Amino acid sequence: KNEVEQSPQNLTAQEGEFITINCSYSVGISALHWLQQHPGGGIVSLFMLSSGKKKHGRLIATINIQEKHSSLHITASHPRDSAVYICAVRSLDAGADGLTFGKGTHLIIQP
Amino acid sequence: GAVVSQHPSRVICKSGTSVKIECRSLDFQATTMFWYRQFPKQSLMLMATSNEGSKATYEQGVEKDKFLINHASLTLSTLTVTSAHPEDSSFYICSARRGGAETQYFGPGTRLLVL
Numbered sequence: 001k002n003e004v005e006q007s008p009q010n011l012t013a014q015e016g017e018f019i020t021i022n023c024s025y026s027v028g029i030s031a032l033h034w035l036q037q038h039p040g041g042g043i044v045s046l047f048m049l050s051s052g053k054k055k056h057g058r059l060i061a062t063i064n065i066q067e068k069h070s071s072l073h074i075t076a077s078h079p080r081d082s083a084v085y086i087c088a089v090r091s092l093d094a095g096a097d098g099l100t101f102g103k104g105t106h107l108i109i110q111p
Numbered sequence: 112g113a114v115v116s117q118h119p120s121r122v123i124c125k126s127g128t129s130v131k132i133e134c135r136s137l138d139f140q141a142t143t144m145f146w147y148r149q150f151p152k153q154s155l156m157l158m159a160t161s162n163e164g165s166k167a168t169y170e171q172g173v174e175k176d177k178f179l180i181n182h183a184s185l186t187l188s189t190l191t192v193t194s195a196h197p198e199d200s201s202f203y204i205c206s207a208r209r210g211g212a213e214t215q216y217f218g219p220g221t222r223l224l225v226l
Contacts, residue, residue, distance in 0.1 A: 041219070042217070045217065
């Protein structure tokens with residue numbers, strides 16, 4: 001069974017701090033997604049990774065396939081970054097098409 | 112980026128009635144659409160995968176006769192919750208994917224409350 005674990009579950013930080021959210025998974029994957037969910041429930045796709053590192057603005061995502069681990073970093077955090085960040089993976093299992101999700105990390109950035 | 116819409120955004124219905132939720136890809140052709148469910152403070156859980164023109168593939172534990180999925184065109188998939196019960200109250204989210212692509216585009220979700 002594929003399991004996706006995120007840490008921390010909750011994180012409160014001050015504006016400007018460097019934020020790291022971690023994700024570990026248990027099976028071989030074809031891709032890993034980082035998603036952002038706002039209080040209303042809507043989900044935005046931030047990154048899709050299969051190897052290495054990606055950067056978009058103040059967000060950086062890395063993945064280590066051998067260690068089955070990914071991190072999402074936010075530099076110069078801002079209150080508008082407050083949201084739930086979700087890690088999701090697509091398994092290599094034949095027939096597995098949808099994503100398996102972590103429980104999310106609830107991030108609050110205080111001014 | 113690609114846009115996926117859902118309708119309605121929220122719905123309240125009586126127990127025993129059926130509710131239809133629409134998921135549309137507005138600016139691309141979605142060969143595959145996914146339906147997810149999220150209970151409060153829980154992970155999103157995949158309910159079913161639908162490919163245009165084919166029967167949906169349901170995850171273990173999801174009743175196909177209760178959650179009817181139709182993906183009749185490359186831009187529209189519908190989820191019908193039949194004979195809804197209060198335990199079906201949840202947040203339902205669809206996502207859409209172009210053929211051969213990995214990225215999924217998520218709809219804004221539909222909050223269902225069954226009284």
